[in-house]
Amino acid sequence: MATHLITGAGSGIGSEVARLLHERGDTLVLLARSHERAAELQEQYAGARALVADLAEPLALEQSLAAGGLPERLDSLVHAAGVVDLNPVADLPxxxxxxxxxxxxxxxxxxxxxxxxxxxxxxxxVLFVNSGAGQTAHPGWAAYASSKFGLRAVADALRGEEAGNGVRVTTVYPGRTATPMQEKVHAQEGRSYDPSLWIDPFVVADTVLHVLDLPAGATLPEVTIRPFSLRPGS
Known part of the structure; x- marks a missing residue:
């Protein structure tokens, strides 16, 4: 039975990853931004542990994690949490x-x-759920794309640094996926939202599980997933 630490398990792709791993009986350690959210996640995923640590407060993150305690062994760390706000550079606070x-x-x-x-x-x-915005930056996406381009750099550096320690690193780049975040993006873009036009989050989660289940002698450094009918900005 494998043990996974997942961020963003309460919504979107992270929720689908957690659900699939939970259904097959793997051990979950879930990051929650508050005690209330931790209780909700533990109710949703019976038997899971929830650690309270706010990703919006990186300077306090390590102290929060130390207080919560980690397992001595982790088979995966899945980074699925994220935030997005669109603005052109001229108007970017x-x-x-x-x-x-x-x-x-x-x-x-x-x-x-x-x-x-x-x-x-x-x-x-270590699996980073990145974004198509981590490969191409479109107008209005400077802040979000900067964070995702940076995450790509971290993954590339980490892959080389940890290969000798037996730790593999994969980045998954989903295009537009039918999640609450995508609905928010459409609202900020002033467009109507039709989830059927975009990738089902289950497809991304299933791809993540495929990567997690690779035998020790194999690795997928990067995986890109796109909607079949590409649209500008997808």
Whole structure:
């Protein structure tokens, strides 16, 4: 039975990943931003542990994680949490830029560093759920894309650094996926939202599980998933 630490398990792709792993009996350690959210996740995923740590506060993250305690071995760390706010650079508040960098980039680095001993002990995998915005930046997406381009750099560096320790690193780049975040993006873009046009989050989660289940002698450094009918910005 494998043990996985997952961020973003309360919604979207992270929720689907947690559901699939929970259904097959794997052990889940879930990150929650508050005690209330932790209780909700533990009720949703019976038997899971929830650690209270806010990704929006990276400077306090390691202390929160130490207080919660981690398993001695982790088979995977799945970074599925994220926030997005669209604005052109000309109208981009520094606070909005900082918020996205903290949650999408700085905290994943801090969390990964903290989890490395447990990942090394298990010969585990770090999986970053990135975004198509981590490969191409469109107008209005400067802040979010910057955080995701940075996350790509972290994954590339980490892959080389940890190969000798038996830790694999994979980045998954989903295009537009039918999640609550995507609905918010459409609202910010002033467009109507039709989830049937975009990737089912189950498809991304199923791809994540395929990566997690690869034998120890194989790795997928990067996986890109796109909607079949591509649209501008997808």
């Amino acid at each position: 520094a606070e909005q830029l900082r918020d996205q960098l903290d949650v999408n980039l700085v905290s994943p680095v801090v969390l990964t560093r903290f989890c490395l001993p447990a990942l090394r002990a298990a010969g585990g995998l």
